[in-house]
Amino acid sequence: MKKRNKIVCIMTLSLLSLCCIRPVSAQEALPQPMDPSTQEKGGVHVELEATQDKLSREGVGLSLAYVATIKEGSYQLTEDYSSANVDLNAIETAEGLQEAADTLQPLVKDAIQTKQTNAQGIVNFTDLEVGVYLLYVSDQAGYETIQPTLISVPMWDETAKQMNYHIEVFPKHAPLP
Numbered sequence: 464m465k466k467r468n469k470i471v472c473i474m475t476l477s478l479l480s481l482c483c484i485r486p487v488s489a490q491e492a493l494p495q496p497m498d499p500s501t502q503e504k505g506g507v508h509v510e511l512e513a514t515q516d517k518l519s520r521e522g523v524g525l526s527l528a529y530v531a532t533i534k535e536g537s538y539q540l541t542e543d544y545s546s547a548n549v550d551l552n553a554i555e556t557a558e559g560l561q562e563a564a565d566t567l568q569p570l571v572k573d574a575i576q577t578k579q580t581n582a583q584g585i586v587n588f589t590d591l592e593v594g595v596y597l598l599y600v601s602d603q604a605g606y607e608t609i610q611p612t613l614i615s616v617p618m619w620d621e622t623a624k625q626m627n628y629h630i631e632v633f634p635k636h637a638p639l640p
Contacts, residue, residue: 506589506629506630507527507587511523511585512584513584520582522604523584523604524579525586526574526576526601528571528573528597530543531594543570561610568597576588595615596616597611598634607636608639
């Protein structure tokens with residue numbers, strides 16, 4: 464009888480423990496969306512391409528103007544540019560981006576940084592806050608015509624699947640008339 468009670472007790476405890484045990488599974492944690500406004504500062508590396516007629520790329524003055532903030536995933540023009548009829552959030556094409564840059568350039572009052580290219584046509588802008596910048600020529604120095612360009616710091620890097628705070632730019636240029 465004692466043996467039977469022992470077996471019943473063990474069976475009961477086994478059943479109770481089986482009822483209490485839940486399947487264990489690892490929950491996949493998705494990364495929290497980053498708020499770029501809380502991240503580090505960025506930089507822009509600009510490189511002018513060699514021209515067909517081998518014009519010097521040295522000494523070209525390039526300037527950056529801060530034109531928009533990034534808040535909660537949306538671009539908001541700064542006060543100096545709010546009069547422009549430009550919605551950066553609605554731009555879907557390269558042509559739309561160029562039109563926006565062309566519209567904003569005449570409104571530039573002050574550049575936040577102005578630098579000259581080296582002999583290889585390279586200039587680096589550093590210590591940039593999160594936002595949208597207009598890159599434009601302040602001194603052509605005999606180089607071809609360079610179109611103004613809008614640059615977002617940071618930008619999404621599709622390959623690395625992360626925000627990139629160090630942007631490389633190769634501005635569009637056209638021969639002098």
